[in-house]
Amino acid sequence: xxxxxxxxxxxxxxxxxxxxxxxxxxxxxxxxxxxxxxxxxxxxxxxxxxxxxxxxxxxxxxxxxxxxxxxxxxxxxxxxxxxxxxxxxxxxxxxxxxxxxxxxxxxxxxxxxxxxxxxxxxxxxxxxxxxxxxxxxxxxxxxxxxxxxxxxxxxxxxxxxxxxxxxxxxxxxxxxxxxxxxxxxxxxxxxxxxxxxxxxxxxxx
Numbered sequence: 001x002x003x004x005x006x007x008x009x010x011x012x013x014x015x016x017x018x019x020x021x022x023x024x025x026x027x028x029x030x031x032x033x034x035x036x037x038x039x040x041x042x043x044x045x046x047x048x049x050x051x052x053x054x055x056x057x058x059x060x061x062x063x064x065x066x067x068x069x070x071x072x073x074x075x076x077x078x079x080x081x082x083x084x085x086x087x088x089x090x091x092x093x094x095x096x097x098x099x100x101x102x103x104x105x106x107x108x109x110x111x112x113x114x115x116x117x118x119x120x121x122x123x124x125x126x127x128x129x130x131x132x133x134x135x136x137x138x139x140x141x142x143x144x145x146x147x148x149x150x151x152x153x154x155x156x157x158x159x160x161x162x163x164x165x166x167x168x169x170x171x172x173x174x175x176x177x178x179x180x181x182x183x184x185x186x187x188x189x190x191x192x193x194x195x196x197x198x199x200x201x202x203x204x205x
C-alpha cells in the first residue's frame with residue numbers, strides 16, 4: 001500500500017492489484033456505514049487505487065490506514081444483482097475461438113463466474129466488472145465500432161461490461177440485456193456501483 005497526498009484535502013491510496021483495491025474500498029464503505037471513518041466527501045475506486053476526497057487531515061489518515069487489517073473480498077457476504085442476458089453478440093464466435101471452446105459454451109463459461117464491479121467510468125452507469133479467470137481475458141477489437149447498441153455485453157482484457165447507452169466501443173460483444181443500467185429519474189440512477197456483485201443469467205437467444 002502506498003499513499004500520496006492530492007492537494008490539501010485528498011489522499012490517493014495505491015494498491016498492488018484490483019483485488020486489493022476492491023478490498024480496501026469495501027472496508028472503507030463498511031467503516032463509513034458504521035461511523036468509524038473520518039468525514040470524507042467522496043470515495044472513488046479505480047483499477048489499482050482508491051481516492052478519498054474531502055479529508056480534514058489526509059496525512060493523519062494515511063498513517064492510520066497503514067495499520068488497518070483489511071479482510072479479503074472473498075470473506076465478505078454481499079447482495080448480488082442478477083442480469084438476464086441473451087448470448088447472441090456479434091463477436092461470440094471470435095471469443096469462442098480465443099477461449100478455445102465451442103461457440104455454444106461461451107454462455108456457460110461466462111455465466112458461471114461471479115462478477116464484482118471494480119470501478120465505474122467511460123459512461124454514466126458503465127461498470128468495469130472483474131470475476132472471469134485470467135485465462136479468459138480477451139483483447140479489444142483492432143477497430144472499434146462507431147456505435148454499440150445499449151444493453152450490449154462486452155469483454156475487454158480482464159473486464160466485463162454492459163453498455164448503458166449507444167456509443168462507440170471496441171469491446172468484444174458476446175450478448176445483450178434489456179436491463180436498464182442507467183436512469184437519471186431513478187434513485188440511484190446507476191444500477192451498478194463499485195462493490196456490487198453481479199451474476200449474468202442466460203436467456204434463450
